[in-house]
Amino acid sequence: MKNNVFEHWSRGYIIKDHISNKNIEVGDYTYYSGYYHEKHFEDYCVRYLSDDIENVDKLKIGKFCSIGSGATFIMAGNQGHRFDWITTYPFFYTPDLNENSRDGWQKKGDTIVGNDVWIGSEVIIMPGINIGDGAVIGTRSVVTKDVEPYSIVAGNPAKFIKKRFSEEEISMLLEIKWWNKDIEIIKKYINILCSNKIKEFYNIIKNI
Structure with missing residues (x-):
């Protein structure tokens, strides 16, 4: 165009x-x-x-x-x-x-x-x-x-x-707010972000 x-x-x-x-x-x-x-x-x-x-x-x-x-x-x-x-x-x-x-x-x-x-x-x-x-x-x-x-x-x-997702999974995602993490952390866990493993991701990210 x-x-x-x-x-x-x-x-x-x-x-x-x-x-x-x-x-x-x-x-x-x-x-x-x-x-x-x-x-x-x-x-x-x-x-x-x-x-x-x-x-x-x-x-x-x-x-x-x-x-x-x-x-x-x-x-x-x-x-x-x-x-x-x-x-x-x-x-x-x-x-x-x-x-x-x-x-x-x-x-x-x-x-x-x-x-x-x-x-x-x-x-x-x-x-x-x-x-x-x-x-x-x-x-x-x-x-x-x-x-x-x-x-x-x-x-x-x-x-x-x-x-x-389920209400439990939504609560997890809203709690960790992955989008506010340092971009290097996001890059490290892109493989999990590109999956439905919410609980696994939550357990990794919640204390970072």
């Missing part, structure tokens, strides 16, 4: 190396595979409705996340669209119509994505959502509610499908 910032459909990049917007925070090793939408993550995926950079909600993404092409984070609240008023039209922001109007701006809060989260291609995440560590979001899902750690959700709106 002409002017595509990605070399090939199989190539992604580490997001934090390509972020200039101070309202976007991304952890180490989190990557974006954006070939089919051609543009950088912050240019295509993060949709701010306001240019007031001091007042908008933030997008915070943890470490070791995998984000598919065209995933979209809707940011900056409703920008004056109030569905509890008679009209949703933003008169306050419309020249020639804003006299006597009220500002419907409402912040929704920061959008938080945990660590080791897999977000499929063309997922839409609405403002103020909190996605827990280890969650998986199915392709083209529309996420309108918080997602619990190590849950799989999919659909429009996204609905709970199942937990990835």
Whole structure:
């Protein structure tokens, strides 16, 4: 594709190396595979409705996340669209119509994505959502509610499908927070990370 910032459909990049917007925070090793939408993550995926950079909600993404092409984070609240008023039209922001109007701006809060989260291609995440560590979001899902750690959700709106592991195993993973360990420790135990041996991994990592 002409002017595509990605070399090939199989190539992604580490997001934090390509972020200039101070309202976007991304952890180490989190990557974006954006070939089919051609543009950088912050240019295509993060949709701010306001240019007031001091007042908008933030997008915070943890470490070791995998984000598919065209995933979209809707940011900056409703920008004056109030569905509890008679009209949703933003008169306050419309020249020639804003006299006597009220500002419907409402912040929704920061959008938080945990660590080791897999977000499929063309997922839409609405403002103020909190996605827990280890969650998986199915392709083209529309996420309108918080997602619990190590849950799989999919659909429009996204609905709970199942937990990835047992509650005991999830508790172990949330306790050790392997993504916060020194990268040399992570490298040493990648062979176990690439398995389902959670208890074995927990017993190794818990005291490191």
